[in-house]
Amino acid sequence: MLILALIEARPRHGYEISKLIEQRSGGAVRFHVASLYPLLYRLERRGWIQGRWVEKSDQRRRRYYRLTRQGRRILAAQLRGWREFVAGINRITEAENA
């Protein structure tokens, strides 16, 4: 879900994804190459994301991943589920604290 969310706005390459996860989680969540790429490939196999080699000027070619239509649906579903889950947790914890 994290990865899907990260590439929702625009396609990103693997290193960018791992940096973003690391930065946005404040270093709490970190993917190593050995676990990130198998995950990416798995998502790609499932047809949720699609990788494509892109060659930009003054840069080496990189593989950018973008969200597929199916991936977008999955992400929406997962987000909804996640939000409901969080809301549920919140309601439970708020009730206890109140």
Added chain:
Amino acid sequence: MPEWKAEILRRLAPLNLAPTREAEIADELSQHLEDRYQELLASGQSEDAAFRAALDELEGEDLLARDLKHIERTFYRDPIVPGKASGNFFEGIVQDVRYAVRMLLKSPGFAVVAILTLALGIGGTVAVFGVLDSVVLQPLPYRHPEQLVSINISPLAVDPAVANIAPEDYFTFREQGHIFQQIGIYSDDHIYSDGQVNVTGLPEPERVHALNATYDLLTTLDTLPALGRDFSSSDDSPGAPLTALLTYDYWQRKFSGDASAIGKTLVVDGQPRQIIGVLPRNFRFLDVQDLALILPLQLDRNKTQIGNFTFFGIARLKAGTTLAQATADAEHLLPISLSSFPEQPGLPRKIFEDAHLAPRILPLKERVVGNVGAFLWVVMGGIGTVLLIACVNVANLFLVRTEGRRHELALRAALGASRRRLAVQLLRESILIGLLGGACGLVLASLALRFLVAFAPAGLPRVTDIGIGPPVLYFAVGVTLFTSMLLGVIPILKYGATTSLSEGGRVLGITRERHGVRCLLVTVQVALALVLLICSGLMIRTFRALTHVNPGFARPAELQTFRISIPESDVPDEASIPRFEQQIQDELAAVPGVSSVGFSSSVPLDGTNNVDNVSAEDHSYAQGKLPPFRRLVFISPGYLSTLGTPIIAGRDLTWTDTYDRLPVVLVSEDFAREYWGSPTEALGKRIRTSSIHNWREIVGVVGDVRDQGMDKPARSAVYWPILLRDSEAAPLQAVRYGTFVVRSSRAGTESLMTEMRRAVWSVDAKLPLANVYTLNFLYVRSLARTSFTLVMLGIAGAMALLLGAIGLYSVISYSVSQRTREIGIRMGLGAQRRDVFEMVVAQGFKLTLIGLAIGIAGALALTRFLSSLLYGVKPTDPLTFIGVSVLLAAVALLACYIPASRAVRVDPMVALRYE
């Protein structure tokens, strides 16, 4: 920069991924590591520390492999990467086919032309093979057909072409033969009948085809009736109650398949016969069409006299015995047979001893198929040649395409595709084209077969069996695969070995070496086309020669013929028969639009074959030697003039000759010339058929008639009155079975036939009319084998010419397009348009001339196989050879003209700008 890839590849190694996928992953991951490494360096770490930190991302030796294993192994399918290494021929077949389909869709023009060309070639070949298979190759539909032989006797010293068997031989072979399991004889076409009988006693009188056979003929073929019982030897004994077997079709037609037909009575030629059985549905007697009845011959062994050679024999050899053994056995038995039976009056035994009787034992299939095989093989050869030319054309297209894809192939080879892999890919493309062509071809073939069957020459045996069966399908698949391989292999041989990038790059000129194969192919094409065209040319000349032959009768389209048979029950007295026939003749002549009418025992080209030895009074024959065979025809007065056969000397027969039984006779011109030098000299001479017969005086000499076909010489003939007594002791003999010939401009119309029937029935209402044909029908039918071969070879020749011209055009035109720059330079340097034009035409013409030379040599070697089909023209006819060569050269010039005129329009500047 550190060697990330090596590190990653080492960790990926246990996964054993497809090389391209492995490279891709390594590429992506190493970039990640490089990015990480650069970042760490930028943040001030030492190179060493940064390297180790980056490498940590891979987390140990086996994690990456472990995590990737499920994904890559389970879900990963090879992407389509052309030129990838492959384990065996079938691996990656789906991907190659997909790739091939894509390549073909990219050039639909090429695909359509290639597929259609192949479809034509394969379709034609398969169709003709279908005919060949059904007619010639398929075994006869009896059990152990290889044991079945036709067994006959030929009088070698008299006429080796004659082959019949006589009852005494049947009895001797049956009783004393060591090699024969069984033997039976039959007759379906004897002197006064054409194998047809009148059936009455059912609602309508009808003339149907019947076979007279000994009781063991069917057991020889191992056929049992499907219903009722088979003939027993007692059915076949003289004096036994008359019986009959029905064929399945006749039983269906007349009794609607009712089993109660068994035991009922049919009246066959006025005699009641009991139906004892029905033959199986799939039973066919040799190639006899529309057989209705089989009747026992009832030969009387005790009354058999030697020399009645009017039957045909079929025997089943004992398992494991050969034709040679059977022939030896029969040779040994023939003298025994001759000496064991009494001689016929007037036919001394010595005559047969001197005739050098010899057994002629052939596989039964040969008797059915006859010499048809020869002409079918010729047609097969012709159409096969077209297929070859079509293949060459498509192979040329493939070469051009492969030429254009040299860069692609070289690139793929450079990227690691093995030669084998590229070859397999090329082969699969050609197989795909071949298969599509084959599939279309099969559809074409099934359409063509219907056409072929409809237009097949009359007398083509087993024509009703023709269809697409398993052997034809196997053949079609075989031809398709062969063609596909041929197509694929040529470019592979040409390019498979020389795929390097430097060669595969941009090539603007054209190398002699690369063009060589295509030139060779075109030369072959021209040669093949020439051979085919020469064959068609020879057939055209044959056809012209045949249609210019004087058949001995005039304007056959105006001649209506039909057969009648007068049963004894209607006219018992022989002497009254001619009056009866004259009465019908007069009734027919009174029909409006009829200019003349005649009656005869047979008409030209109707297939009857009534011959006898005829001796002349003033000629001496060596002791015991038989005089030559002459064709015997029994005619009414007016028959010859109706037919348009001229009377060259003397006079026609008259009704007075007939009724008064005057000892007169007519002979054909060549008989007269052979014996007496000129037609007039023959008048007054006397001839007879047997030493016990009376002499008859020749009162007229008539023109020769080609009665067996335009390609066969006219047989010398003797024309007798339709009523005669051979000697004082002999019975009076009239013609009960015969053909009326009516000359009318309305011949062939149904209205005329209606009036004809009415005229006949006004004399005898129970008389059926059979074999209603115009003489022109018989005439055209006699030419059918030639015209069929002509049409087939003509179509094949036209296709060959067209394909050859296209092949030449495409090669020259391609070469011009490849040489545009060279031509530009030449013109820039001052070459005239004329020079360029001549250069291009000369290139094409040189190929044509080489092709023509090879073709002429090939034709000289091959046309002799045609010789059995040729008439009035030699297989090496110079006129045909030269004419066809000139025609082909002219077409070739035309094919070169178009690209040549394009070449002269090359603008030197445009051409040079290619640089």
